[in-house]
Amino acid sequence: MEDTKKYISLDELKKHNQPGDVWISIQGKVYNVTDWIKKHPGGDVVIMNLAGQDATDAFIAYHPGTAWKYLENLFTGYHLEDYQVSEVSKDYRKLVNEFSRAGLFDKKGHLVTYCISFVVLLLGMSVYGVLYSNNFWVHMLSAALLGMCWIQAAYLGHDSGHYTIMTTKNWNKFAQVLNGNCLTGISIAWWKWTHNAHHIACNSLDYDPDLQHLPVFAVSSRFFKSLTSSFYGRELTFDGLSRFFVSYQHFTYYPVMVVARINLYVQTFLLLFSTRKVPDRALNILGILVFWTWFPYLVSCLPNWNERVLFVLVSFTVTALQHIQFTLNHFAGDVYVGAPKGNDWFEKQTAGTIDISCSSWMDWFFGGLQFQLEHHLFPRMPRTHLRKISPIIQDYCKKHNLPYRSLSFFDANVTTIKTLRTAALQARDLTTVPQNLLWEAVNTHG
Incomplete structure (x- = not known):
């Protein structure tokens, strides 16, 4: 049977990334969200940041299964040409499905x-x-x-x-x-x-x-x-x-x-x-x-x-x-x-986040955000389940050779201060930044 689907290339999709003309792709289907962006509960910024791209992983992360039915009214009739899914994204989507079937997004306990x-x-x-x-x-x-x-x-x-x-x-x-x-x-x-x-x-x-x-x-x-x-x-x-x-x-x-x-x-x-x-x-x-x-x-x-x-x-x-x-x-x-970029959701979250390791009795103190990577990957998941899924995320990171950084509260402080100190010393280099009278008054010697 002849394929009657209409296709557009990724380059064509990228052209629809301006206010007044916003398209995104989800699982290979292209949607016109130009009008929807004005009433999107999560605000317009999050959609504009992914405009003209495939946004499947971000959509899955933020929306429950009931949200999919609302997409059909926004469908342009086009599919994304040569739509491909990386192995990392495939595994991420499998995890979301597994956690959803286990009720981890709905069971909040007491x-x-x-x-x-x-x-x-x-x-x-x-x-x-x-x-x-x-x-x-x-x-x-x-x-x-x-x-x-x-x-x-x-x-x-x-x-x-x-x-x-x-x-x-x-x-x-x-x-x-x-x-x-x-x-x-x-x-x-x-x-x-x-x-x-x-x-x-x-x-x-x-x-x-x-x-x-x-x-x-x-x-x-x-x-x-x-x-x-x-x-x-x-x-x-x-x-x-x-x-x-x-x-x-x-x-x-x-x-x-x-x-x-x-x-x-x-x-x-x-x-x-x-x-x-x-x-x-x-x-x-x-x-x-x-x-x-x-x-x-x-x-x-x-x-x-x-x-x-x-x-x-x-x-x-x-x-x-x-x-x-x-x-x-x-x-x-x-x-x-x-x-x-919409096609490296998992990778960007692992690269930019650092977990804080602590005993389970201290979970109340950190509010679940000590599992920062887990929260970023599954923002809809109640914090009561984040410790449970942490070993699973560690295994997936190891499988795909992605960083999983978990530091003690003390070590995280030390690492942060080192980061700030490195930038501070670079800022003191007069050859790389503009001159400043206040700086010179404080730092002039002799």
Whole structure:
């Protein structure tokens, strides 16, 4: 029987990669997602990053089986000519099918209930310590408990942002806004915008926003050429001020982590009050107002300004542990410049991620993100299963000669500081970066 299918080449597909003309291929079938991208729940950035490419592995990673039926209305009638699947991708797709049949994407156990109860307990103890004690040390302990509450609430916000931890879509949205906006003051809309882009473009210097921290940090000397951020749509200028900060970044790393939340608050406000289209903007703003009502009021209940300042500082310092963890997972990973490619999903995730090895009793502390590679490969999988699949992922990495890096928390810190120090020393080389009066004033001798 004669093949009546219509085909286009990969080169032809690549031409449809601009706003207003967006095509992608999934399992060899070509789809026009130009209109769909405007209402895509995961945002437009993730689709645009893979526009004009085969996006099968990324689609499989992020969507349940029920999502496939919605593709048919977007089908162009074309198939991708010479569609091929690498051995790595074949094995990855087999794993997804096996885990799906085993129910690992749906079985959440009682972990969510335990986590919510823990967050409520930590918050309650913190508030009680502030309101019903006059002891300085009880107040500082309350600040530490609040910091730990923020960490655990952020993990719940992260989980609900990736998969449905509640029984319905609306309850899941409630969990996102409650844990993100109301409890931590960080918009879930901002988190989704940046985090989805991070997953798709893991460790791309110009496409992954989680690596774009100039003028404070630069994990690679490639930032010294003032890359243009595809995510933010602006140049990441490496000027004299950037060089000054980056030159000492291995010393400033931990102090900056203590105040990192301030930047997240700023980023939240910049997005929510921008002209950019923000899903559930009003709900996100309402959640932020809840946070900026209860948190300042709680701080104001302390007896004097010294305790108020110390309370905020202690809570931020505890929460810095989470910010450090987030950077340990990627700062020392392999980096690249350019857009992500749809045909090397598995390879890019293994190259750009670092796991944190710990005992199972410490899983609550890391929120499942110590299994960073496993989470990146299967973002819809509840964290309760990540330890279980870790040996399987290690075997597949070994089979395909791909890196699987798992370091202790201490070793991951050492590796990250070494990465920052290497870039810092390169930034000090006056022959490779622009001159700077501030730099010269600090570093001139004799």
